[in-house]
Amino acid sequence: MALNMEGGAMHFYDEIEPFCRWKRTEDIDILELHLPSGLKKEHxxxxxxxxxxxxxxGGCPVDQNKSIRFKKxxxxxxxxxRNEIRAKFSKGVLYVTMPKTSSITASPLAALKGSTSHPKAGADMRNSPNCASEFNSKFGSLRQRLWRKTVVEGVAAMVVVTGAVVGVVKAYQYFLASPV
Structure with missing residues (x-):
């Protein structure tokens, strides 16, 4: 809480941290900022x-001596x-929309830079680096999840095998120790 003396009167400010959430896609990022009631677009x-x-x-008065403010x-x-960033304030939520440049719309020369492909492949191979990066971004997390699943299954199999070996050893010891 901060204090400000304005014209002899005490004024208190509460610094708040509004809840925010990101929604990200390949084409756009949207920041949702949930703001307290009473806050208006003008604030x-x-x-x-x-x-x-x-x-x-932003900030707004709560009463005569108290205000809230925030900075994100x-x-x-x-x-x-950047020149296409837009903001919309609706029902206490500020939506900041940030369009992204698409990697597919990149210059064909940039995609071919450093390429050693055959000249006939020209048009077909122009977007292949972009396709590869799109494929990796879309399926990278799937690959990681499958790898984790494989590791977990491998560890589980080791536990089962270890249990079986211990069981066989114990059974062998039992039969050796029992009188015939």
């Missing part, structure tokens, strides 16, 4: 600096189209 300020830092500030800073993705 908000959204800025982006040259380094790609998005700053959202986040780094914008490098492939974000």
């Amino acid at each position: 908000l300020k959204i800025q982006i600096n040259n380094n790609g830092m998005l700053t959202i500030t 800073e986040t780094k914008v993705a490098k492939n974000c189209r």
Whole structure:
């Protein structure tokens, strides 16, 4: 809580941390900022600096002597189209929409840079680096989950085999120790 003396009157400020959630896709990032009731569009300020830092500030009075305020800073993705960032405030939630440049719309020369493919492949191979990166991003997490599953199953199999070996050893010891 901060204190400010304005014209002899004491004014208190509560600094709050609003709940925020990201929704990310290949084409767009959306930041949802859930703000306290009483906050209006006029109370908000959204800025982006040259380094790609998005700053959202705001505040509103609670009563005559008390106000709330907040500041949220986040780094914008490098492939974000900064001039197309939009914000919408609805029912206490601020939606900041940040469109991204698509890797598929990248220049064909950039996709072919460093390529040693056959000249006839030209048009067919132009987007292959992009397709590979899209494939890896979409299926990378699947590959990780399958790998984890394989590791877990392998560990489980080792536990079962170890249990079986211990069981066989114990049975052997039992039969050796029992009188015939």
